[in-house]
Amino acid sequence: MTDAVPHPRLFDIRRIYVEPEAAALPRGRAVLERxxxxxxxxVDSHSRIPELYGDETNVARWVRIKTEALVLGVKKSLTARPNGRSADFIAPSTANGCAMACAYCYVPRRKGYSNPVTVFANIDRIGGYLRRHVGRQGVKGEPNQCDPAAWVYDIGExxxxxxxxxxxxxxxxxxxLFRxxxxxxxxxxxxxxNRDLLDWDPQGRTRVRFSLMPARDAKLLDIRTSPVAERLAAIDDFVxxxxxxxxxxxxxxxxxGWLDDWAELLDQLDDALGPAAKAQLAAEVIFLTHNDRLHEVNLxxxxxAEQVLWRPEIQQPKRSQTGGWxxxxxxxxxxxxxxxxxxLVAARAPYCRVRYAF
Known part of the structure; x- marks a missing residue:
């Protein structure tokens, strides 16, 4: 029996779309029992569900679908893609989609007009693949910006x-596994x-990256997420x-006023962190990339949200790999x-090393 506990504000699961193969696996049965x-x-395929994906009439039900629908499938293709920014490799997904609704999220660009959580039930196969992939890499030969000694795998792309x-x-x-x-x-x-994670004893082998932005931006853009103040308050406990x-x-x-608000956030970060958290802190800085199709969905x-995300007067277009802009x-x-x-980071939080910025 799993220890996972659904969040009452984010989940009210009323319908589960399930591949038969997933339902037959132990993890699939545990999710269904929950x-x-x-x-x-x-369903025949977790990625082809017409009433969820690709139906523009679902825009009006965007958050409701996230709350009430769950998809249970099997991850067919297992690959660890090279990355070089957040991680050395992107691990095979054990889930995709989200019950939160950040207005800038790139996942809806791929899935259409709705992206509830999909859980992949073949976790044993995914874990076995990762163990073998790590083994093939051997010892990391030289430091890079991902980590000085360890091969880093992003498990939540x-x-x-x-x-x-x-x-x-x-x-x-x-x-x-990574422990x-x-x-x-x-x-x-x-x-x-999710403070349940505090009991998992990762022994330094898992890096959690708390995403932060000024409260004024988060209130408008980070829909259904934990408040920024709550994220800041959790850092010391996770360390x-x-x-x-x-x-x-x-x-x-x-x-x-964006830079003034970031200065305030950096001061809040400094106040929230103890010495142990500051000693190991690093940051990624990622400026907004938006998309014409997501812009239409958000409208x-x-x-x-589009009043600050869609700014043609200060933005330039580039054709995406999926054919949009x-x-x-x-x-x-x-x-x-x-x-x-x-x-500003160097001045307000000099202990916070910037791993990369773009």
Missing amino acids: FPDAERVE NSDCSLDARISDNVRDLVT DLPTAKATFATKHV AAGYEVHVNFSPVVVRD GWHPK NVRYRTGAKGAYVAALTD
Whole structure:
């Protein structure tokens, strides 16, 4: 029996779309047992569910679908992709989608007009693949910006692992796996404080990256997430529990007064952290990239967010790999924005090493 406990504000699961193969696996059965009253809808593929994905009429039900629907599937293709920024490798997903609703999230660009959580039930196969992949790398030959000694694997590229841990034990299994791999670390970014993770004894082999932004931005853009103050308050506790804790300053949104608000956030960070957290802290700085298709989706459910996310007068377009248009701050001006914020970090939080900024 899993220890995962659903979050009552974020989950009211009423319908589970399930692949038969997933339902037959131990993890799949455990997830189904957690929601005994939910309607079960058998599907051929977790990624092809017409009433969830690709139906623009779902925009008006964006948050409701996240709250009430869950998908249970099997991860077919297992690969660890090279990365080089947040991690050396992106691990195979044990989940995708999210019950939170950040207005800038890139996952909906891939899944259409809805992205409830999908849990992959073949965790034993995923864990076995990762163990073998780590073994093939051997000892890390030289330091890089990901880590000086360990191969780092991002286990949450397409979901929020802190939230996933409220549905199944997949994330706990991976934290346990990496605890016993002396040449590797797991990592994931999160906007959700799940204190159940404090009991997992990671022994320094999992790096949690708390995503932070000024409260004014978070109130508008970080929908259904833990308040920034709660994330700040959790950092010392996660360090004490054996996690390495970094922060993501992400996404950085340029607007009137943005730099002053970031200065206030950095002061709040300084006040929140004890010596142990400061001694191991590092940050990633990621400025906003937006997308024309997500812009259209947001206009259907959260148009106020687009007033700060969609700024053609200071952004430039670039064709995306999926055929749409991404927009980012204009070359030249963006370099000045990055320098201004990294200089501010150096002045207000000099102990916080910036791993990369773009």
